[in-house]
Amino acid sequence: MNMEAGTSKMVSNATGVNRQWLLARRPVGAVKTDDFRLTEGEIPTPGAGDILVRTLYFGFDASQRIWLTDDGGYMPPIMPGDPMRCMGIGQVVRSNDANYRPGDLVEGFMSWQDYVIVRSDGPMPLRCLPKADYPISWNLGVFGVGGLTAYFGIVDGLKVKGGETVVVSAATGATGSLAGQIAKAMGAKKVIGTAGGPEKCKWVVEHAGYDAAIDYKNGDLSAQLSKLCPEGVDAYFDNVGGDMLDTLFLHMAPKGRILICGAMSSGYTDVKLQGPRNYMRICTHQLTMQGILLFFYRDQIAEGAARLGQWVMEGKLLVEEDMHEGFEKAPSLLPTMFTGKAPGKLILHVADPA
Numbered sequence: 001m002n003m004e005a006g007t008s009k010m011v012s013n014a015t016g017v018n019r020q021w022l023l024a025r026r027p028v029g030a031v032k033t034d035d036f037r038l039t040e041g042e043i044p045t046p047g048a049g050d051i052l053v054r055t056l057y058f059g060f061d062a063s064q065r066i067w068l069t070d071d072g073g074y075m076p077p078i079m080p081g082d083p084m085r086c087m088g089i090g091q092v093v094r095s096n097d098a099n100y101r102p103g104d105l106v107e108g109f110m111s112w113q114d115y116v117i118v119r120s121d122g123p124m125p126l127r128c129l130p131k132a133d134y135p136i137s138w139n140l141g142v143f144g145v146g147g148l149t150a151y152f153g154i155v156d157g158l159k160v161k162g163g164e165t166v167v168v169s170a171a172t173g174a175t176g177s178l179a180g181q182i183a184k185a186m187g188a189k190k191v192i193g194t195a196g197g198p199e200k201c202k203w204v205v206e207h208a209g210y211d212a213a214i215d216y217k218n219g220d221l222s223a224q225l226s227k228l229c230p231e232g233v234d235a236y237f238d239n240v241g242g243d244m245l246d247t248l249f250l251h252m253a254p255k256g257r258i259l260i261c262g263a264m265s266s267g268y269t270d271v272k273l274q275g276p277r278n279y280m281r282i283c284t285h286q287l288t289m290q291g292i293l294l295f296f297y298r299d300q301i302a303e304g305a306a307r308l309g310q311w312v313m314e315g316k317l318l319v320e321e322d323m324h325e326g327f328e329k330a331p332s333l334l335p336t337m338f339t340g341k342a343p344g345k346l347i348l349h350v351a352d353p354a
């Protein structure tokens, strides 16, 4: 049912109730389910420039744990009493922004609620999703934060070239699984991933198309790198930091490049981390080390998504989702980012479009 509402059109909602997962208290260490509390609130009324969206999918990102710290990292901290912020996909219910219409499917910053007020002027664009013959949830994965960060990290950050040896850590993750495949698409000679356990290493090679995988939980990472990369690593896509980054420093080829994308090993419980010990390799091997934050590519998202789409159509990228069902599951899924979730993009399906 469509109906006029003030200056904007309105699409009816399914329930009239707005379930919300609010932060009950600031987590200490790993996130626990009782750090959040389930409540029901009013469906909010959009003000000038606001868009009311009914949420359909919640994406899970390790950085959500950073937003729960006092500092918040690169985003304002989520305060007790606030709904938990996430990247999400939703359907516009009512819009006071001329660029969005009721019924549009959108992707961007949302929160763990049935209904959210969003705006187009946040740190990432609120994207209107194209009508397409692939699942809309892919806009959180391969065409979302993970895929786009992998794309810009490999293509622009590391500038991977033909014939190079590339290592990607957390290679079963939403970002890492695609980073290796993109490196291959860019012509890398050898792409090696790290993952926890033999099953995950098998997945990295057999499904994500890496040339080899190193089980960082069993065995000697340094010895494996010596064996697999005797001439050194040209480009390292670092999702893990900590001891793994320190070990990689010792295996970088002269003039190698390191991209700092994340620090999974920290658990993101604090923004103040211990820096690497072996950083003098930057000097002695004339290495380059730089970071990536997807926000800096805000204006190139469409270009990145188009290139990723081309590779998906050509069969060069495997799209893997770790899909779950049910609004109530949100808090229990968040810690699995750090405790060995299944390969691919972790997504919670909460509703279907009207």
Ligand SMILES: NC(=O)c1ccc[n+]([C@@H]2O[C@H](COP(=O)([O-])OP(=O)(O)OC[C@H]3O[C@@H](n4cnc5c(N)ncnc54)[C@H](OP(=O)(O)O)[C@@H]3O)[C@@H](O)[C@H]2O)c1
Pocket: 060, 061, 062, 063, 145, 146, 149, 170, 171, 172, 173, 174, 175, 176, 194, 195, 196, 197, 200, 239, 240, 260, 261, 262, 263, 264, 265, 266, 292, 293, 294, 295, 337, 338, 339, 340, 341, 342, 343, 344, 345, 346
């Ligand atoms: N800078 C940016 O703009 C940006 C954007 C997106 C993501 N990121 C970062 O990229 C990284 C990966 O994100 P994602 O979305 O791909 O996450 P993801 O899908 O949850 O994958 C994370 C992977 O990290 C591995 N992991 C967890 N704890 C670990 C530890 N202590 N040591 C080594 N590996 C560990 C897990 O694999 P195993 O089971 O194999 O350990 C897991 O599959 C995160 O650090 C995230 O913050 C950064």
